[in-house]
Amino acid sequence: MSQTGSRDPITVYSFAPAWGIPVPTCSPFGLKLITWLKMYDLPHVMKVENDPAKGPKKKCPWAVIDGVAIGDSELIMERLKARAGRDLDSGLTAEQKATALAVRRMLDEHFHQAWEHQLFIDDEAWQRGQEFFDQFPPGLRVLVKFLARGGLRKQLHARGVGRHSPADIIKMGVADLDAVDALLGDKPYFFGDEPTDIDATVFGFLALTYYVPSPSPLWAHLKALPRLTAYCDRMLARYFK
Numbered sequence: 001m002s003q004t005g006s007r008d009p010i011t012v013y014s015f016a017p018a019w020g021i022p023v024p025t026c027s028p029f030g031l032k033l034i035t036w037l038k039m040y041d042l043p044h045v046m047k048v049e050n051d052p053a054k055g056p057k058k059k060c061p062w063a064v065i066d067g068v069a070i071g072d073s074e075l076i077m078e079r080l081k082a083r084a085g086r087d088l089d090s091g092l093t094a095e096q097k098a099t100a101l102a103v104r105r106m107l108d109e110h111f112h113q114a115w116e117h118q119l120f121i122d123d124e125a126w127q128r129g130q131e132f133f134d135q136f137p138p139g140l141r142v143l144v145k146f147l148a149r150g151g152l153r154k155q156l157h158a159r160g161v162g163r164h165s166p167a168d169i170i171k172m173g174v175a176d177l178d179a180v181d182a183l184l185g186d187k188p189y190f191f192g193d194e195p196t197d198i199d200a201t202v203f204g205f206l207a208l209t210y211y212v213p214s215p216s217p218l219w220a221h222l223k224a225l226p227r228l229t230a231y232c233d234r235m236l237a238r239y240f241k
Helices: 028-039 073-084 094-121 123-135 138-159 166-184 197-210 217-223 226-239
Strands: 010-014 044-048 062-065 068-071
Touching: 010 028, 028 044, 028 073, 028 094, 028 197, 028 226, 062 073, 068 073, 094 123, 094 138, 094 166, 094 197, 094 217, 123 138, 166 197, 166 217, 166 226, 197 217, 197 226, 217 226
Parallel strands: 010 044
Antiparallel strands: 010 062, 062 068
């Protein structure tokens, strides 16, 4: 039996792509997970599911592995490492692993809030952000988009970033992007010539800033960082031809 065995492919449930983007989902966490699965050559299928309440943790994405629904991209990846039979982080130093953890936390917990605000809450950016909901049936479209926006506004306020002015939120997001740019430097991937686990997270967030349309200054800042845009295109070509 091969490393992946005769098990059924992993099924990933994530938001639809929308906006004509060249990746299969507009969820940064969903894209992180799918990129990671591709990096490890783990057979999988993605099914569009725009209702995260159907997932085991009421969040997107989730995966069904051997008949069991599991939430949270990091927990899914941790569970699947043994199935993959290899570890792309095995050659990293303790310092590099610590750096990867810090960057992942920054993107997952902080930049994600700035990203959501600039795509769905900021009034100018909302003109493009609401296009995500155009895929819903006409009878639900208006209701769902404004319920979702109101719920997200409350979440961001509770988490902290939503309490700041739009200008300050943009500055915070810009600082996160500049930190990633400085750490990436001129390397093709985050830690050198070959991708490691952190590249799935970095690509998930950068790609859905770079490829998703928005008039936000945060989006414009990323597009003005050639090392990060080249990184996105490199990862896209490698894993999403």
